[in-house]
Amino acid sequence: GAVVSQHPSRVICKSGTSVKIECRSLDFQATTMFWYRQFPKQSLMLMATSNEGSKATYEQGVEKDKFLINHASLTLSTLTVTSAHPEDSSFYICSALAAANQPQHFGDGTRLSIL
Amino acid sequence: GENVEQHPSTLSVQEGDSAVIKCTYSDSASNYFPWYKQELGKGPQLIIDIRSNVGEKKDQRIAVTLNKTAKHFSLHITETQPEDSAVYFCAASIRNSGYALNFGKGTSLLVTP
Numbered sequence: 001g002a003v004v005s006q007h008p009s010r011v012i013c014k015s016g017t018s019v020k021i022e023c024r025s026l027d028f029q030a031t032t033m034f035w036y037r038q039f040p041k042q043s044l045m046l047m048a049t050s051n052e053g054s055k056a057t058y059e060q061g062v063e064k065d066k067f068l069i070n071h072a073s074l075t076l077s078t079l080t081v082t083s084a085h086p087e088d089s090s091f092y093i094c095s096a097l098a099a100a101n102q103p104q105h106f107g108d109g110t111r112l113s114i115l
Numbered sequence: 116g117e118n119v120e121q122h123p124s125t126l127s128v129q130e131g132d133s134a135v136i137k138c139t140y141s142d143s144a145s146n147y148f149p150w151y152k153q154e155l156g157k158g159p160q161l162i163i164d165i166r167s168n169v170g171e172k173k174d175q176r177i178a179v180t181l182n183k184t185a186k187h188f189s190l191h192i193t194e195t196q197p198e199d200s201a202v203y204f205c206a207a208s209i210r211n212s213g214y215a216l217n218f219g220k221g222t223s224l225l226v227t228p
Contacts, residue, residue: 006158034215043204043218044159093158100214103149106158 003027004096006107014115015086021079021110023094029074030096034104035067038091050077084114119207121219129227134195136203136222139187144210145217148181148188151204153221159204163190195226 003026011019023033032051036044048069050056056069066088068080077096081088091111095104121138128134140148146167151159165172165179165188172179176195181188192199202223206216 004158032214041221043220046215046217049215095158097214102214103161103164104214104216105161106151108158109156111156 002096002098002103002105004030004094004105004107006094006110008110009108010111010113012113012115013084016083017114019081019084019112021081021092021094021112023077023079023096023107025075025096025098025105028096028098030077031074031099032097033071033077034095034097035069035077035079036093036095038093038109040091044093047079081112084112086114088112089114119205119217119219121205121222123222124220125223125225127225127227128195130195130197132195134190134192134199134224134226136190136205136224137187138189138205138207138219139185140207140217141186142207142210142217143186145207147208147214148179149206149216150177150179150190151206153202153204162203192224195224197226197228200224200226 005024007022035047038044047062048056048058050069050071052071052074058064071077091109093109095106119140149164152162153159165181176193178191202221204221205219209215
């Protein structure tokens, strides 16, 4: 089946640090990748949609300068949380889509903790 | 924005019994409805999906039904096992979004031996 790898799985860092999270589709080419945020015992909230070679589309209320998304190839998208603060602590999950008529496949998430 | 409502939020069943989780959606343009299983500390895993041109789909112990007129869809798990314990999310596709999804709030299923 389709495999999506997300790295790192866990990050603990000081306030003010920028953190980069990678999302890779291992056995298929992903025309579209999505980034979600999930708080404990809550649902997944879509942050942005990323298409290869173009600018990401951000959901309302998500700061594009805070959460930088790059989708430079068909197998890799990155999310950079810039100047992270404790309120940015959360579980960040990516998903990848091979084509518009195919299911989304999720990575295993990144637990981000800002001290 | 468009919403996906999911019920119940928690469900406890005995091993061998059936579990049913129900979702309703509001976006009439939604045409793709996946169900995901999420275990603690992991990402969601697709378990079954259904498209709007189909009313029912089954895969072994798991089935999904869709009523487009009423805008609701349900997940049915038969002969539940302890390893079915997890959080289950329904989702509905967002119109004109390249298949982005709106998720329900999740159902925490506990299957007791």
